[in-house]
Amino acid sequence: MQFRDLPLVSGSEPFVGHMRTMRDDRLGFLNRLTREVDRVARIDTFGRDAAVVNHPEVLHELLVENARTFDKTEMMRFALYPLAGEGLFTSNGELWRRQRKLMAPLFHPAQLQRYAADMVSCAARGQEEWRDGQTLSLAKETTRITMSIAGKTLFDADTFTEADEIGDALTVALRWTAANSPSGLGVAHLMARKIVLELMNRVPLVPAGRLVKVADRLQSPLFVPGDDGRRLRAAIATLDAQVQRMIDARRAAPDKDDLLARLLLAKDDSGANMSDRQVRDEILTLFVAGHETTATALAWAVYCLTRNPDVYAAVEREVDALPGAPSFADLERLPLTLRVFKEALRLYPPLPLFARQTHVPATLDGCSLGAGTVVIVCPWALHRRADLWPEPERFDPDRFLPEAEAKRPRYAWLPFGAGPRTCIGMAFATIEGQLVLASLLRHARFEPLAEEVPEVSATLRPKNGMPMRVRLRKAATVGPPLSGSTSSTPRATGRQASAPRRSDP
Numbered sequence: 176m177q178f179r180d181l182p183l184v185s186g187s188e189p190f191v192g193h194m195r196t197m198r199d200d201r202l203g204f205l206n207r208l209t210r211e212v213d214r215v216a217r218i219d220t221f222g223r224d225a226a227v228v229n230h231p232e233v234l235h236e237l238l239v240e241n242a243r244t245f246d247k248t249e250m251m252r253f254a255l256y257p258l259a260g261e262g263l264f265t266s267n268g269e270l271w272r273r274q275r276k277l278m279a280p281l282f283h284p285a286q287l288q289r290y291a292a293d294m295v296s297c298a299a300r301g302q303e304e305w306r307d308g309q310t311l312s313l314a315k316e317t318t319r320i321t322m323s324i325a326g327k328t329l330f331d332a333d334t335f336t337e338a339d340e341i342g343d344a345l346t347v348a349l350r351w352t353a354a355n356s357p358s359g360l361g362v363a364h365l366m367a368r369k370i371v372l373e374l375m376n377r378v379p380l381v382p383a384g385r386l387v388k389v390a391d392r393l394q395s396p397l398f399v400p401g402d403d404g405r406r407l408r409a410a411i412a413t414l415d416a417q418v419q420r421m422i423d424a425r426r427a428a429p430d431k432d433d434l435l436a437r438l439l440l441a442k443d444d445s446g447a448n449m450s451d452r453q454v455r456d457e458i459l460t461l462f463v464a465g466h467e468t469t470a471t472a473l474a475w476a477v478y479c480l481t482r483n484p485d486v487y488a489a490v491e492r493e494v495d496a497l498p499g500a501p502s503f504a505d506l507e508r509l510p511l512t513l514r515v516f517k518e519a520l521r522l523y524p525p526l527p528l529f530a531r532q533t534h535v536p537a538t539l540d541g542c543s544l545g546a547g548t549v550v551i552v553c554p555w556a557l558h559r560r561a562d563l564w565p566e567p568e569r570f571d572p573d574r575f576l577p578e579a580e581a582k583r584p585r586y587a588w589l590p591f592g593a594g595p596r597t598c599i600g601m602a603f604a605t606i607e608g609q610l611v612l613a614s615l616l617r618h619a620r621f622e623p624l625a626e627e628v629p630e631v632s633a634t635l636r637p638k639n640g641m642p643m644r645v646r647l648r649k650a651a652t653v654g655p656p657l658s659g660s661t662s663s664t665p666r667a668t669g670r671q672a673s674a675p676r677r678s679d680p
């Protein structure tokens with residue numbers, strides 16, 4: 176079968192294809208993919224078609240079996256380049272393979288135990304300021320918590336918030352990235368790059384080395400005009416300077432045990448360390464890939480509980496039965512908490528879309544794809560297939576009981592992707608999700624003040640920030656002190672010893 180013969184998803188308009196609907200009603204578009212795409216279909220993005228895959232068998236072919244043929248997309252690399260450079264999320268080919276091999280041991284579940292206490296302490300510190308009956312934006316609170324966990328585990332920074340210089344610069348750069356994936360600026364760069372690469376083949380007089388350099392340069396934004404550009408450049412300059420300062424400090428006094436120190440020590444097969452530039456790209460990649468995804472997942476998990484009072488009551492009993500603040504040793508006592516987190520990731524996958532691009536002609540599900548074809552994976556749509564997830568809109572953590580999991584196809588649940596490029600932080604995020612969720616639920620009961628809807632951006636954020644009223648609970652506890660810290664022991668709060676009440680759905 177040829178690519179043009181694939182069924183076209185409905186809603187395509189003359190000239191603009193699906194671009195308008197993808198821009199104006201992103202969630203509606205994802206729901207359309209749920210309804211219409213069984214195995215592979217075609218969407219029209221401005222005259223350039225892309226494939227959408229929505230079946231576990233084809234996902235296995237794309238992400239696992241033929242992973243070497245399908246790279247990360249040029250557009251995603253363009254948008255993330257100022258921030259993440261050639262880090263693990265964006266790089267391709269040999270560089271990616273080398274880095275993945277080097278970094279995988281740092282994220283092995285056994286290595287993550289050392290970060291568990293910091294995760295709980297950061298959660299406790301984040302909750303400290305809450306007052307009984309207070310209204311807050313849960314999405315903002317979970318972001319504060321996961322940002323401080325990222326700061327502590329990556330850079331051993333004790334106070335790490337959006338107000339800090341690095342946090343602020345990261346926020347500016349992240350906003351630019353979200354606004355530019357995709358963007359006209361990206362399209363222009365990538366078209367110019369294509370022309371340069373074609374010139375290389377057609378005009379043998381121009382030295383190829385020079386053209387390769389120009390083509391490489393065009394993978395990232397050459398110049399971003401206006402205020403946005405000024406802010407982005409200032410933010411990147413701050414990040415570069417701060418991360419270099421931290422690298423220099425770790426080299427001078429290598430006594431810390433954060434991820435930065437461990438990245439600096441990692442060696443590849445030839446015994447070589449990473450360059451400072453590569454360490455900078457990896458640190459910022461981990462920060463970006465790690466904090467907002469987990470924050471979003473935590474906020475949706477709490478929201479799902481508030482809509483399902485029976486599950487909420489059961490999970491509250493589970494977390495209240497812990498002897499004290501949750502710890503790494505308690506993970507196995509929190510099976511329902513884990514199932515709640517996984518089910519929230521099913522209904523609200525923090526990365527609702529991700530994509531691949533063939534660099535050579537390829538076949539997928541028997542269909543021929545030309546070199547350069549983009550293939551989209553949509554966990555949102557996959558996680559709502561009624562044949563895989565009966566009553567897909569129903570929140571039911573028991574879908575993740577081991578016997579239920581064993582009955583489903585392996586690639587039916589993809590919040591963390593699959594294959595060689597599966598999320599390296601999956602175990603980290605799962606431990607963080609379980610511990611922080613347990614900590615939040617022990618500390619407070621949450622009452623939603625409004626119905627929430629997802630906003631499809633780089634991540635699946637709650638559109639209204641998830642306003643909640645918090646009722647502080649009797650079981651509220653503080654976590655252990657942050658490791659290596661003498662000054663930041665969380666204070667006991669003036670919490671109320673009110674009896675737990677069932678929340679309104």
Ligand code: HEM
Binds near residue numbers: 468530
């Ligand atoms: C609930 C939280 C998280 C979700 C839903 C999530 C989701 C994902 C997904 C879907 C991918 C694959 C994207 C693709 O195939 O194109 C990915 C890759 C990645 N994630 Fe996560 N992630 C989470 C947490 C984290 C954390 C905590 C870290 C780091 C501490 C992290 C670091 C990364 C990195 C570095 C990659 C690129 C891996 C590679 O290409 O080799 N993520 N993530």
